């Protein structure tokens with residue numbers, strides 16, 4: 001497996017900064033964030049990790065020590081870019097920009113430098129389409145907030161070689177993530193396919209007047225949602241028995257949502273300018289206070305679940 005010491009993060013926005021923080025958990029890694037814009041990486045990381053410090057999960061001294069090992073450059077021709085062993089790209093979600101970024105990196109980095117894209121929805125096969133050494137390219141989908149959510153989907157393209165996939169899986173485990181190997185480059189990879197199958201049904205239940213939004217969310221939070229971190233669907237299927245799973249599917253799959261288009265409920269909301277947090281109304285009504293509480297509660301919950309603090 002390839003040795004990884006020098007890690008380059010291309011794009012120092014929300015995800016890039018948090019990824020840099022996660023990588024800094026391993027002292028041996030030499031970390032560089034590259035961005036075309038001036039980015040105050042330490043300031044961004046200090047904000048996103050404030051709760052970790054407040055709860056004593058990371059001490060202020062440890063945070064500063066980790067920040068001191070994260071370098072920043074705007075110079076694509078710097079040795080920090082050329083000598084990278086592994087690049088995680090986290091620039092804007094734009095296919096042309098991502099292709100252009102990797103073309104520039106390929107012209108500068110070693111041909112065995114591993115290239116990873118953090119795109120949440122775009123195909124890594126398509127992003128790497130025009131590269132010369134496609135074997136060393138892989139998708140690495142970190143979830144937001146990147147410093148908290150353990151999962152990283154490692155997505156093989158049609159050309160990713162085993163050594164690259166294995167090296168990236170090992171790298172992600174080393175920085176404390178839970179890597180999931182996605183053997184096929186399919187839209188939604190693994191977790192978003194699952195997540196949006198549920199969202200589609202949730203919206204459909206509202207659309208069909210079976211229950212309102214608050215009732216749907218409440219039902220999820222107080223039933224299978226509660227046990228999901230401990231008992232996931234396929235374990236659950238074994239627990240109840242595959243015969244029962246078969247019988248349930250044989251009956252209920254005839255009735256649950258199978259539309260291949262976004263719900264008309266979403267069409268209507270968009271037409272009415274109901275954009276969720278952005279406009280103050282979506283499935284629910286929001287104001288600044290409620291939005292801040294919703295964000296803070298999520299982080300508090302994740303920290304409690306992950307660190308028991």
Ligand SMILES: NC(=O)c1ccc[n+]([C@@H]2O[C@H](COP(=O)([O-])OP(=O)(O)OC[C@H]3O[C@@H](n4cnc5c(N)ncnc54)[C@H](O)[C@@H]3O)[C@@H](O)[C@H]2O)c1
Pocket residue numbers: 010011012013014015016034035036037039089090091092093094097101118119120121141142143144
């Ligand atoms: N935000 C999320 O919830 C989330 C979750 C998972 C994955 N992602 C993916 O991560 C990637 C980054 O998302 P983000 O939310 O951090 O975006 P962001 O807008 O916060 O940051 C993007 C950064 O890329 C920089 N950039 C733009 N063009 C560049 C270039 N040519 N070279 C170098 N840097 C450049 C920008 O200056 C900016 O700092 C996207 O592909 C996105 O889909 C985002």
